[in-house]
Every structure is written in C-alpha cells, then in structure tokens.
Amino acid sequence: MKSMLLSAIVALALTACATTTSPTGRRQVVGGVSQQQLDQLGAQSFAETKAKEKVSGNGKQNAYVQCVVNALVAQLPPQWRSTRWETALFVDDEPNAFALPGGKVGVNTGIFSVAKNQDQLAAVLGHEIGHVISRHHEERITRQLGAQAGLGVLGALAGAAYGNGAASAVDQLGGMTAQTIFLLPGSRVQESEADVVGQRLMAEAGFNPAQAVGLWQNMMAASGSRSPQWLSTHPDPANRIRELQRDAPALEPVYQQARRAGRTPHCG
Numbered sequence: 001m002k003s004m005l006l007s008a009i010v011a012l013a014l015t016a017c018a019t020t021t022s023p024t025g026r027r028q029v030v031g032g033v034s035q036q037q038l039d040q041l042g043a044q045s046f047a048e049t050k051a052k053e054k055v056s057g058n059g060k061q062n063a064y065v066q067c068v069v070n071a072l073v074a075q076l077p078p079q080w081r082s083t084r085w086e087t088a089l090f091v092d093d094e095p096n097a098f099a100l101p102g103g104k105v106g107v108n109t110g111i112f113s114v115a116k117n118q119d120q121l122a123a124v125l126g127h128e129i130g131h132v133i134s135r136h137h138e139e140r141i142t143r144q145l146g147a148q149a150g151l152g153v154l155g156a157l158a159g160a161a162y163g164n165g166a167a168s169a170v171d172q173l174g175g176m177t178a179q180t181i182f183l184l185p186g187s188r189v190q191e192s193e194a195d196v197v198g199q200r201l202m203a204e205a206g207f208n209p210a211q212a213v214g215l216w217q218n219m220m221a222a223s224g225s226r227s228p229q230w231l232s233t234h235p236d237p238a239n240r241i242r243e244l245q246r247d248a249p250a251l252e253p254v255y256q257q258a259r260r261a262g263r264t265p266h267c268g
Contacts, residue, residue: 020135022134022193033138033141038137039101046086046104049106050088054091064267067266067267068122068207071205071206071207072125072129072201073103073129074205075204075263076133077133085104089109090107090108092108092110093109094108095108095115095219095222097128099131107124114215114222119208121267122205123199123202123215124215125198126201127195129201134197136193191235192235195212195235196243199244200254203254203255204263206259209254209255210248212244212248213241213245216240219237220241
C-alpha cells in the first residue's frame with residue numbers, strides 16, 4: 001500500500017508537468033512550478049544577492065551595462081519584453097553574470113576583464129537572458145523535483161524490503177547517479193542552447209555575433225584549469241568556441257538587417 005501511494009503521488013506530480021518546445025526546437029518538460037512562483041524565486045534570490053554583495057556605484061559602468069541590457073530586451077518576444085527588467089552591477093573580480101526569472105540581471109565588475117567591448121558584453125548578457133527566455137530555470141526545477149520524487153519511491157521500496165540501511169544506500173547512490181548522469185548533462189544542453197539563443201539575440205539587437213567567439217576565447221584564457229566536460233555543467237570551452245564560430249556566418253545577415261533598421265547600439 002505504501003509503495004502504491006508513493007507511485008500515485010509521483011504520477012500525480014508528473015501530470016502537472018507539460019511538454020513544450022524550446023526556442024531551438026528542443027523538447028522540454030516544464031510545469032513543476034508556476035511562472036509566478038519562478039518570478040518570486042528570482043526576485044527573492046536577487047534581493048538576497050544585493051543584500052550580501054557590494055553593489056557598484058560607478059555611474060559609467062552601470063549605464064554601460066544597462067544600455068546593453070536594454071538593447072537586448074528590446075528584441076525579446078512580447079511576453080518577455082513586457083517584464084520590468086532590473087539590473088545590478090556587483091563589485092566582484094570574478095568574471096561572471098547571471099539572469100533570473102522575473103527579469104533580474106546581475107553582472108560582476110570582473111566581467112569587464114574578459115568582455116572587451118559592447119559586443120562581447122552583449123554575448124555574455126545575451127547568453128544569460130537566453131537561459132530565462134528558454135525557460136531553463138523552470139526546466140531544471142521540474143527535473144530536480146522529478147528526480148527527488150523518483151528517488152523517494154526507490155528508497156521507500158528498498159526500505160520496505162531490506163530495511164533502513166538499504167533505503168539510505170539507495171538515496172545516496174541515486175543522488176549521485178542523478179547528479180552525474182541526469183541533471184548535469186541537462187545543464188550542458190541548456191548552456192549550449194543559451195549560446196545559440198544569446199548569439200541570435202545579440203545579432204537581432206545590432207551587436208556583432210562574431211564577437212561571441214572572442215568573448216569565450218577570453219573566458220577560456222582567464223579560466224585556467226577546469227573540470228572534465230562530463231563532470232561539468234558547462235560545455236567544453238573549445239567545443240563552445242567551435243559552435244559559435246560555426247553559427248556566426250549564418251547570423252551575419254541578421255546583424256546587417258538590424259543595423260539597416262537603425263539598431264546600432266552605442267553603449268561603450
């Protein structure tokens with residue numbers, strides 16, 4: 001009875017999820033949380049980060065970042081363009097940036113060490129915004145909820161048959177398996193997809209898509225040693241650069257059309 005009840009709970013949770021298509025045509029399973037919940041989580045996380053980290057008061061750098069974000073947001077689909085996007089610049093030497101559901105964008109001052117011009121900064125921020133509009137946060141939460149529910153069922157069944165020790169072992173082994181085989185490969189797929197979506201977005205906004213290659217070359221030079229690809233949440237840098245190089249020529253007409261339409265950002 002206990003195992004049947006757990007199975008029913010998992011089945012009920014899965015029926016609440018939905019299959020959709022990402023901006024690149026990839027099949028996604030989402031629906032583990034609502035958009036309202038996602039936006040609330042994004043706002044909460046952003047507020048906590050601003051409270052914990054030092055926010056830059058450098059007016060020129062803040063205006064620079066805001067200019068690039070505004071140019072990118074102007075090219076988003078209507079549902080995302082209507083969001084009230086908020087940007088914060090943090091005093092941190094780590095070259096990093098992020099975007100969260102609810103239209104929150106965080107940028108470390110260290111990003112300027114690798115993003116040498118406005119086009120390269122647009123490559124970073126286009127990639128991060130690409131995660132949001134591709135619903136990657138929702139997808140990951142839905143996957144994690146599914147993985148946890150599945151492990152709970154296996155643990156309960158093992159415990160009923162072989163005792164608490166077996167249940168604990170299944171939970172530990174299952175968690176490791178989900179992390180290395182299920183969750184992380186999904187994250188690499190998302191990172192590659194965000195590259196594709198972000199590079200197109202920057203071209204549509206009037207930023208040179210070829211500059212995405214230079215950005216990741218700079219990132220690779222700054223990163224030094226890193227974990228093997230199969231244990232990483234990010235694609236191998238060399239593979240990432242090759243894919244960006246491959247896609248840049250096809251985006252050149254998009255970029256030129258944007259420039260002819262008057263989308264010529266002058267951010268810095």
